[in-house]
Amino acid sequence: xxxxxxxxTIGVVILAAVALTTMPFEQTTLSSVDTPRASYIVxxxxxxxxxxxxxxxxxxxxxxxxxxxxxAARLDAQQRKTLQLGEFTLHKxxxxxxSGTVGGDSLYVxxxxxxxxxxxxxxGYLGEGxxxxxxxxxxxxxxxxxxxxxxxxxxxxxNAITDVEHKGLDKNGxxxxxxxxxxxxxxxxxxxDKYNSIAPAADxxxxxxFGRDGSGTYADVIRGLNWILANKxxxxxxxLNLSFSAPPQSYYWEDPVNxxxxxAWEAGIVVVASAGNTGPDPRTIGVPGNVPYVITVGAxxxxxxxxxxxxxxxxxxxxxxxxxxxxxKPEIVAPGGHMVALTRVKSKxxxxxxxxxxxxxxFTMSGTSQSAAIVSGVAVLLLQAEPWLTPDDVxxxxxxxxxxxxxxxxxxxxxxxxxxxxxxxxxxxxxxxIHTTDVGCANGGLNVGLELIDAEHYKGPAxxxxxxxxxxxxxxxxxxxxxxxxxSPWIDGNPFVDGNPFVDGNPFVDGNPFVDGNPFVDGNPFVDGNPFVDGNPFVDGNxxxxxxxxxxxxxxx
Numbered sequence: 001x002x003x004x005x006x007x008x009t010i011g012v013v014i015l016a017a018v019a020l021t022t023m024p025f026e027q028t029t030l031s032s033v034d035t036p037r038a039s040y041i042v043x044x045x046x047x048x049x050x051x052x053x054x055x056x057x058x059x060x061x062x063x064x065x066x067x068x069x070x071x072a073a074r075l076d077a078q079q080r081k082t083l084q085l086g087e088f089t090l091h092k093x094x095x096x097x098x099s100g101t102v103g104g105d106s107l108y109v110x111x112x113x114x115x116x117x118x119x120x121x122x123x124g125y126l127g128e129g130x131x132x133x134x135x136x137x138x139x140x141x142x143x144x145x146x147x148x149x150x151x152x153x154x155x156x157x158x159n160a161i162t163d164v165e166h167k168g169l170d171k172n173g174x175x176x177x178x179x180x181x182x183x184x185x186x187x188x189x190x191x192x193d194k195y196n197s198i199a200p201a202a203d204x205x206x207x208x209x210f211g212r213d214g215s216g217t218y219a220d221v222i223r224g225l226n227w228i229l230a231n232k233x234x235x236x237x238x239x240l241n242l243s244f245s246a247p248p249q250s251y252y253w254e255d256p257v258n259x260x261x262x263x264a265w266e267a268g269i270v271v272v273a274s275a276g277n278t279g280p281d282p283r284t285i286g287v288p289g290n291v292p293y294v295i296t297v298g299a300x301x302x303x304x305x306x307x308x309x310x311x312x313x314x315x316x317x318x319x320x321x322x323x324x325x326x327x328x329k330p331e332i333v334a335p336g337g338h339m340v341a342l343t344r345v346k347s348k349x350x351x352x353x354x355x356x357x358x359x360x361x362x363f364t365m366s367g368t369s370q371s372a373a374i375v376s377g378v379a380v381l382l383l384q385a386e387p388w389l390t391p392d393d394v395x396x397x398x399x400x401x402x403x404x405x406x407x408x409x410x411x412x413x414x415x416x417x418x419x420x421x422x423x424x425x426x427x428x429x430x431x432x433x434i435h436t437t438d439v440g441c442a443n444g445g446l447n448v449g450l451e452l453i454d455a456e457h458y459k460g461p462a463x464x465x466x467x468x469x470x471x472x473x474x475x476x477x478x479x480x481x482x483x484x485x486x487x488s489p490w491i492d493g494n495p496f497v498d499g500n501p502f503v504d505g506n507p508f509v510d511g512n513p514f515v516d517g518n519p520f521v522d523g524n525p526f527v528d529g530n531p532f533v534d535g536n537p538f539v540d541g542n543x544x545x546x547x548x549x550x551x552x553x554x555x556x557x
Contacts, residue, residue: 036076039093041218041256042083043070050088057082063163063219067226067260072219091256096221098137098174098214098244098369109188109196110306111181111335115374116431117198120381125434127199127380130387131155132182132239133269134376135224136175137214138168139206140344142361144186145179148201153183155235157206160224161216168208173347177365178243179204180341181373182380196341198377198430199384205235210244212348218257225260229267238383240269241376242294243369245276245286245319252290252325253457261288266448270383270391272297272376274368275330276319280483282421282470284319285329292458293448295379295395296329299336299371300405300427301557312427314405314418315557316483318368321421322470327460331395331424331442332402336371337557340364366557378430385434396442399425401432419479421462421470 039062044050047066054061054071057079063072072093075083084090112118128148139145139157146154157168170176183204184197209224210216221244228237242261252258265271271294276286279298289296299315315336321329343350343363350357356364379394389397404426405417416423450456461473471478 037074041091043089063223065222119431125381127202130380130383131203131237133205133228133237134241135207137172137210138170138175138208140176148185153203160209160220171212173343173349177341177343178373182377199380202380239379240271242273265293270394274372277317279319282481290323292327297372297375298330298333299368300333301337322462326462334371334374334428339370400438401436402426
């Protein structure tokens with residue numbers, strides 16, 4: 001069982017399982033009355049063991065999180081200390097926020113054409129028969145999201161906060177905005193042959209884990225992931241969109257949310273995660289985007305000129321890699337600036353930012369949340385075309401067909417305009433992804449099954465030299481960590497094919513995270529076993545630092 005803890009961007013708290021020692025029930029009960037309680041995630045070898053441990057000390061169980069063999073519970077200080085004497089892991093429950101930002105002034109929905117999804121639509125691929133799960137702030141019950149040409153395609157809604165099915169109205173607005181980008185069935189009046197989304201015919205399951213203010217807890221997020229995995233076959237869930245992010249506070253494999261995400265990947269679900277909105281500095285990829293297996297998405301902008309790609313740019317706030325374990329992230333970028341999509345006018349986001357709502361249906365917002373939604377939609381189209389593809393296959397094809405931003409003219413013709421740590425393999429291209437046949441070019445050397453039984457974990461190929469430049473071992477692509485804001489046409493051709501060297505991983509040996517040298521020199525993030533330099537992420541043995549919001553309002557670009 002993985003022992004980890006980490007902080008996430010939507011406000012989530014987690015408690016790791018703890019082995020019980022004997023303590024009189026009466027003493028625990030008196031302690032719980034006399035002292036304040038806090039929420040923890042307690043992780044054990046099994047769900048039953050975690051449940052018995054918490055019940056044995058008199059804690060109040062609030063969530064059963066079978067996906068990571070854990071429960072969430074309210075514990076006082078004495079109960080927590082008693083559990084910590086055992087062999088369980090405790091994670092302090094923290095809050096998380098969604099990775100979206102409001103702003104924009106145009107109701108022209110151009111992003112399907114920017115990523116060539118409109119060409120895929122013309123070939124008859126609209127996402128029909130593929131179900132996407134969206135774990136977010138809920139879904140609005142608007143016809144454009146509930147139906148496709150009269151067919152009911154909203155299969156279920158689950159409220160992970162209250163643990164109730166067929167509920168989950170989006171009072172925040174973020175979840176509906178993300179869902180609209182993926183599967184809005186409406187057509188623009190200006191061009192009724194087009195669609196205002198990437199996969200307009202996809203089926204959908206909405207899971208609400210964030211409340212009206214956009215915050216949630218680790219426990220709610222993990223309970224939502226647990227429900228998705230339990231209902232995967234019932235609803236034929238193939239794609240999972242996670243548009244939230246938070247600063248890592250541990251190794252990726254120790255974080256409880258990441259553990260649940262890896263379980264979903266192993267079960268055959270393509271997981272798409274937002275990179276986060278805390279860029280452009282290096283090593284700002286959040287949880288769960290720091291999981292090596294998943295497809296992590298950064299943001300670019302069309303600069304308000306969707307018909308002219310010559311001035312497209314990387315969004316200045318898009319989080320960049322590498323991860324603390326040396327993996328190159330994001331894998332891919334997608335439109336994320338001034339994105340127009342459906343959101344209730346009564347939602348909190350619309351109420352807080354009325355200048356970005358048209359007063360009826362559409363709201364303009366920016367962030368890597370929206371970029372992740374684009375890629376989730378493309379993954380749906382790809383799975384409709386080839387339903388036998390595995391998550392690793394989907395990731396490979398998306399990366400192998402992506403368009404990197406390179407200099408189109410001048411002395412640097414063909415040279416990358418942005419580092420792979422900023423743009424990954426490049427901008428997603430739906431048409432090219434559907435028509436490529438690449439396999440075996442993603443997640444090389446990684447084994448999620450071994451990760452989940454805590455038998456093996458991995459490091460990536462990213463390194464940092466003595467001058468502070470990041471590079472990919474054996475490949476190059478040196479980057480000084482700066483953001484150069486020139487226009488960047490995303491063109492045909494991909495320099496990262498032939499095995500995509502920056503997505504491969506090597507196992508840690510004998511518990512030593514860096515056998516062949518440490519990927520970070522001068523300011524090494526792995527000090528005395530601690531993956532972070534300035535402060536220890538494991539506070540009071542709880543495995544969690546103080547909560548910190550990653551979801552910041554960003555400039556519209």
